[in-house]
Amino acid sequence: MSSDASARKDPSGLAGQPGGLTAWGRLVAWGPYRALADFTTASPRRQFVILAAFPILWVLTQHLGPMLQMLRVSLTDAYPVAQGVEQSFTLDNYLRFFGDRIFWMPFFRTLAFAGVFTFCTLILTYPVAYFLARHVSRRNQMLMLLLLLVPFWVGEIVRTYAIMILLGNTGAVNLVLKWLGLIDRPIPFMYTSFSMGVGIVYLTALYMLLPLYSALEKLPKSYNEAAADLGAGAWTRFRRVTLPLTLEGISSGCTLVFLISTGFYATPVLLGGPSTTVFAETIAGFFHVAGDEWPTGAAFATIMFLAALLITGVFQRVMRGLRKGDTG
Numbered sequence: 001m002s003s004d005a006s007a008r009k010d011p012s013g014l015a016g017q018p019g020g021l022t023a024w025g026r027l028v029a030w031g032p033y034r035a036l037a038d039f040t041t042a043s044p045r046r047q048f049v050i051l052a053a054f055p056i057l058w059v060l061t062q063h064l065g066p067m068l069q070m071l072r073v074s075l076t077d078a079y080p081v082a083q084g085v086e087q088s089f090t091l092d093n094y095l096r097f098f099g100d101r102i103f104w105m106p107f108f109r110t111l112a113f114a115g116v117f118t119f120c121t122l123i124l125t126y127p128v129a130y131f132l133a134r135h136v137s138r139r140n141q142m143l144m145l146l147l148l149l150v151p152f153w154v155g156e157i158v159r160t161y162a163i164m165i166l167l168g169n170t171g172a173v174n175l176v177l178k179w180l181g182l183i184d185r186p187i188p189f190m191y192t193s194f195s196m197g198v199g200i201v202y203l204t205a206l207y208m209l210l211p212l213y214s215a216l217e218k219l220p221k222s223y224n225e226a227a228a229d230l231g232a233g234a235w236t237r238f239r240r241v242t243l244p245l246t247l248e249g250i251s252s253g254c255t256l257v258f259l260i261s262t263g264f265y266a267t268p269v270l271l272g273g274p275s276t277t278v279f280a281e282t283i284a285g286f287f288h289v290a291g292d293e294w295p296t297g298a299a300f301a302t303i304m305f306l307a308a309l310l311i312t313g314v315f316q317r318v319m320r321g322l323r324k325g326d327t328g
Contacts, residue, residue, distance in 0.1 A: 076090070077295065078292045093296045106282050114262045122250065122257075125205050126250075130212075164271065191271070199271045210253075211252040262279075262304060
């Protein structure tokens with residue numbers, strides 16, 4: 001019998017092995033399994049639909065669905081609705097934000113903080129990503145990344161409390177400064193924009209580091225070597241070669257960090273003070289009271305979400321223009 005005929009009789013290719021078919025071979029040869037495999041792979045379109053069904057369902061139910069529900073709640077006069085009460089739709093919840101300036105300060109403060117903290121995260125993590133991608137051997141890169149990921153195995157609250165212990169009056173920073181003789185009494189780091197910034201930069205560093213590392217790791221070293229052969233100095237090579245070719249990683253990292261920073265709640269509450277109140281705290285205040293304030297909180301959350309998307313959209317457009325200008 002020819003090899004082709006044998007393959008048709010034994011699709012698993014395991015019949016000739018000692019001991020007969022394995023468990024996997026029996027599963028492959030099972031009639032219902034073969035019928036299911038033939039059905040799912042009958043055409044490329046069917047394969048695409050089956051593969052895309054789960055991620056699309058996940059996005060619709062876990063991401064888009066809750067956001068649409070929040071939008072619907074923001075357009076109602078009360079939620080949840082008491083029995084026997086008729087619910088009506090209104091725009092008063094949105095007009096309340098634009099009509100009362102008391103809400104503007106935490107709103108714009110949140111956007112400003114997010115922008116500043118995103119820039120600080122970029123400045124602090126870019127050298128780390130550059131060192132990992134350009135000066136650490138490939139054999140040790142994964143080990144170094146794993147060490148950097150260890151703090152992110154615990155929750156946000158635990159890491160925030162770690163920052164509180166670090167910056168407290170009896171924390172490590174003040175103790176070291178006092179031991180060096182630089183201060184006589186503790187510096188009040190806590191409950192300021194500084195402590196909140198340190199916490200947010202620490203919590204979001206990973207989301208900036210990984211896109212930057214990915215962009216730098218793909219950059220061929222021959223580009224910088226060619227620039228050096230042409231007489232370009234270290235700063236010129238970075239400004240004219242490395243930085244333009246990593247704009248995509250910078251764009252992705254800044255977008256992630258900015259969007260995450262606008263939604264932080266626990267960290268500003270634990271590390272910030274009265275002068276650092278962010279919009280997430282204002283939104284949470286509406287959900288901590290009676291149900292008739294929930295629509296206002298949903299409206300304010302929608303406003304922040306749309307504002308953050310608008311800013312990141314403009315930022316992405318600017319970065320896209322810079323990349324086109326560099327490649328052109």
